[in-house]
Amino acid sequence: xxKDLRDRVFTTISGVPVEEVYTPxxxxxxxxxxxxxxxxxxxxxxxxxxxxxxxxxxxxRQFSGFGTxxxxxxxxxxxxxxxxxxxxxxxxxxxxxxxxxxxxxxxGEVGKCGVAIDSLAxxxxxxxxxxxxxxxxxxxTNAPATILWSMYLAVAEKQGVSWESLRGTIQNDxxxxxxxxxxxxxxxxxxxxLVVDTLEFASKHVPQWNPISVSGYHIREAGSTALQELxxxxxxxxxxxxxxxxxxxxxxxxxxxxxFFFNAHNDFFEEIAKYRAxxxxxxxxxxxxxxCTNPRSAVLRFHTQTAGCSLTAQQPYNNVVRxxxxxxxxxxxxxxxxxxxxxxxxxxxxxxxxxxLALRTQxxxxxxxxxxxxxxxxxxxxxxxxxxxxxxxxxxEYFDRLDAMGGMVxxxxxxxxxxxxxxxxxxxxxxxxxxxxxxxxxxxFVSDESALDLLLIDESVAERQIARTRKVRETRDxxxxxxxxxxxGKAATAGDVNLMPLVLDCVRAYATLGEICDTLRAIYGTYExxxx
Amino acid sequence: xxxxxxxxxxxxxxxxxxxxxxxIARAFRDAGFEVVYTGLRQTPEQVVTAxxxxxxxxxxxxxxxGAHMTLCPRIMELMKKEKLDDVLVLVxxxxxxxxxxxxxxxxxxxxxxPGVSTKDxxxxxxxxxxxx
Numbered sequence: 001x002x003k004d005l006r007d008r009v010f011t012t013i014s015g016v017p018v019e020e021v022y023t024p025x026x027x028x029x030x031x032x033x034x035x036x037x038x039x040x041x042x043x044x045x046x047x048x049x050x051x052x053x054x055x056x057x058x059x060x061r062q063f064s065g066f067g068t069x070x071x072x073x074x075x076x077x078x079x080x081x082x083x084x085x086x087x088x089x090x091x092x093x094x095x096x097x098x099x100x101x102x103x104x105x106x107x108g109e110v111g112k113c114g115v116a117i118d119s120l121a122x123x124x125x126x127x128x129x130x131x132x133x134x135x136x137x138x139x140x141t142n143a144p145a146t147i148l149w150s151m152y153l154a155v156a157e158k159q160g161v162s163w164e165s166l167r168g169t170i171q172n173d174x175x176x177x178x179x180x181x182x183x184x185x186x187x188x189x190x191x192x193x194l195v196v197d198t199l200e201f202a203s204k205h206v207p208q209w210n211p212i213s214v215s216g217y218h219i220r221e222a223g224s225t226a227l228q229e230l231x232x233x234x235x236x237x238x239x240x241x242x243x244x245x246x247x248x249x250x251x252x253x254x255x256x257x258x259x260f261f262f263n264a265h266n267d268f269f270e271e272i273a274k275y276r277a278x279x280x281x282x283x284x285x286x287x288x289x290x291x292c293t294n295p296r297s298a299v300l301r302f303h304t305q306t307a308g309c310s311l312t313a314q315q316p317y318n319n320v321v322r323x324x325x326x327x328x329x330x331x332x333x334x335x336x337x338x339x340x341x342x343x344x345x346x347x348x349x350x351x352x353x354x355x356x357l358a359l360r361t362q363x364x365x366x367x368x369x370x371x372x373x374x375x376x377x378x379x380x381x382x383x384x385x386x387x388x389x390x391x392x393x394x395x396x397e398y399f400d401r402l403d404a405m406g407g408m409v410x411x412x413x414x415x416x417x418x419x420x421x422x423x424x425x426x427x428x429x430x431x432x433x434x435x436x437x438x439x440x441x442x443x444x445f446v447s448d449e450s451a452l453d454l455l456l457i458d459e460s461v462a463e464r465q466i467a468r469t470r471k472v473r474e475t476r477d478x479x480x481x482x483x484x485x486x487x488x489g490k491a492a493t494a495g496d497v498n499l500m501p502l503v504l505d506c507v508r509a510y511a512t513l514g515e516i517c518d519t520l521r522a523i524y525g526t527y528e529x530x531x532x
Numbered sequence: 533x534x535x536x537x538x539x540x541x542x543x544x545x546x547x548x549x550x551x552x553x554x555x556i557a558r559a560f561r562d563a564g565f566e567v568v569y570t571g572l573r574q575t576p577e578q579v580v581t582a583x584x585x586x587x588x589x590x591x592x593x594x595x596x597x598g599a600h601m602t603l604c605p606r607i608m609e610l611m612k613k614e615k616l617d618d619v620l621v622l623v624x625x626x627x628x629x630x631x632x633x634x635x636x637x638x639x640x641x642x643x644x645x646p647g648v649s650t651k652d653x654x655x656x657x658x659x660x661x662x663x664x
Contacts, residue, residue: 093546093597097573105575108602109546182548182572223551309551313646346646347628348598422554429555433649442647451629457598531571 013267013437014225015427016390022382030385035280039375043283045276045388047334048299052375053366059337060362061138063305065090065115066349067461068468069125072115076130078352084359086337088138089126090114091148096183098144098517102466110462113349114140118469119512123151124158132156136167138213138303138337143185145172146194146500147516150507153206157508169210169259169303172198175236178412180421181218182529185517188409190524194499195240196247201500203253210259212240213303219417220263221309223425226274227391229263231398232408232417234281238399239408241290251290255297259336264326265307271326272378273387275333278302280388281395304330305339311346315441315449319343324361331365332378338362348454415530469512476510484509485519492523537661539590542570542579544607547597552624556592559650565590565657576606584614589661592653595625601634608638620661622653 010018019026030036037043040050049055062079064087065072076087092114094106100118101110110116117123127137132155141148149170156166174191177184184191195212202211216233224232237258244254260278264271279300286298306326311319320343327340340358342350350358366372378384405411412418431437438444484506491497506516541557543550550572560567568586570579583591595603604623611619623635624644632643641660644653 093599097546099546105546105573108599109597112598113547177548182550221551223555347626422558425551426555426558429559429650433651439647443649454628456628459602529571531569 009436012226012270013265013428014227014270014424015431016225016227016270022386024382026382027385027389030389035389036379036385042287042298044279044299046376046379048279048301048336049375052334053331053372054374057366057372058331058335059086059136060084060359060366061086061088061303061337061339062355062359063088063090063138063140063339064355065092066455067111067457068116068465069122071111071461073126073128073130075352075355076126079355079359080130080135082356082359083363086136086138087130088339089140091139091141092116093183095148095513096141096143098185098513098521100512100514101462101469103514106462110465111457116461116465117148117151117513118465119472119510120151120154120507121468121472121510123148123155127152127155127159131161132159133161133165136169138169138171140171142171142174142177142181142183143191144513144517145170146198146503147507147513149198150500150504153504154507163206164208166206167208169213170198171213171215171261173212173215173236173261175239175408175412176215176218176233178527178529179219179232179236179417180222180224184527184529186520186524187527188412190520192243192409193495196244196249197498197500199240199244199254200247200249200498202257203249207257210257211254213259213261214240215261217261217263217305219421220265220307222421223309223428224421225424226265226267226270227394228398228417228420228424230274230278230281230391231395233260233262234278234285234395235399235402235408237282238285238289242407245290251286251292252294252297255286255290255292256294256299260300260302262302262304262335263307264304264330266310266322266326268325268329269384269387271329272333273384273391275302275304275330275335276376276384276388277391277395279334281392301336303337303339304333304335306330306341308341308345311341311343312439312442313346315447316343316347316452317449318441319346320357320361323358324365327361327365328369328371331371332376334376344452344454347452348456351453351455472510472512481506481509481511481515485511485515488516489519489523492520534589534662537565537590537657538568538586538588539565539592539657540568540570540579540583540586540588541592541594542574542582543572543594544574544576544579544603545595545597545599546573547595547599548572549596550594552596553592553594556594556624556650556653559654560592560657563654576603576610579607580610580614580616583611583616583619588619590620590622590657592622592624595623595627598626600625600627601631604635604640605638608640612639618662620657622657624648624653
């Protein structure tokens, strides 16, 4: 065993070489005042709050949704009863792709990867008995974000809750859809117009809302390195700010509400370095590149989810340990909210038991480990500071390349980030197959373990969902609904007004998500990914 | 065994998770196979039409969304109709154990679950292609 270790090349999970030992000389260029600052002070490397978790713990926000709105509503109430502090909605694939549940492309997909939402009627059931002024809600929706956000805003109206008091996030990060997650509908340029509309609408009407969660999570899940995750995500953030500025928005009106979303993978120190570098690079981007004047515009707040792609179907209880270590990295990296994956998620959506254990993992970290007692407890570690500096340097190099390509939309059109990620995924897969990287229970330490009980979604969900949507179409005021869709279509064609108020009118008239998306598809067209 | 194995890698349904499909497509190419990748969101009809047009020996279906028990039966039915009985059909993705016998009854040759190595899949194809 000792011989094996000596022969090995030591690298992070992203393939970055690691030295034998780190000393003060390893970080000779580190200027503590300039590179680190104190927690709560620029460049925020050590955290965005002076007291960090002494003042307030992170939000424990478990991503959840399956079946119909009634079933997911029950799960939300269960999680809230067990101490979860925010909601996070997982929509099923037809909703994410802009199809109603009875569309032929939805066959077999209804309620499987998330909850089926076709119209405002479903959204009303989803939040039944959950007061929207008391919780914060994150919604993972991108291409149809304007529509689902409008449904949420309409539910708030019905509950008598003012939009000013709403707190939450729509993911609304369409760039990473083209790069990694691939749930796009329209081509990039009209999609960016919709994003800018939401930024403007939020700043005017829903001031506590985060209108974009710029997401590296999916980039990492698609196989990127930690550096690629960070660099592409922050550059996506740059692209949104650029587009909003070009549309005439003042940076300081929307930048304080931009939030980020990162992955927490297995390589503990590399991940912590990634979060620390993220804050520092974003601070420099906002102050130097965009010359923001509101200090809050330069503060990077982020959500973290543990890495789904690191979970194994083999020996699934091992996943509990992986998730705990990943969550620890996220907390030591100063996350504002956290989702911990359940042990059965490489096989299916989590059972109630598995979901509770995942939540308990966060509670143990928060209340038993003591790591919340002081901000950035690993700051000053030679190794961690070296990794943080290198992560930052790598970002600037990627930014130069992306600038030279003409920005992220242009880079996506050339397939650049897509190819970078595919190459990294393939290199990692090969390293696993050569046993250069060990995955316990998969390519080493293999043993049989009894199967888990899984949450399986049967086809009766689709029948119930389709029946409800058809009833909505029969009972609504169809002429009003048609009118709202026509008005939206005309405005989208003209292209010079914010579409959010018009989408809201469609939603209030119980136009379905599929109908609204069809109206926009007719004008914007759909995006077909070139095979890179 | 055909001189050069031709494989269609397909992503049926709405699932956009293409990491696995792209890795296996590349591994097949590195193994000397000719690979056609359909791209995302193919209907069962599109998958079978592509298999016919490309005259493939193998179809690899990648499904991670849980829709495999709707999509795979339809694809197998269309393949029977088109008399593509000699084509090896492989399914990869998030497939619960209990669905494997059902898929095999439909004519799927093998199901590969998470964690499988590309070498094992390539080996399986070499051993089984053209034997049906």
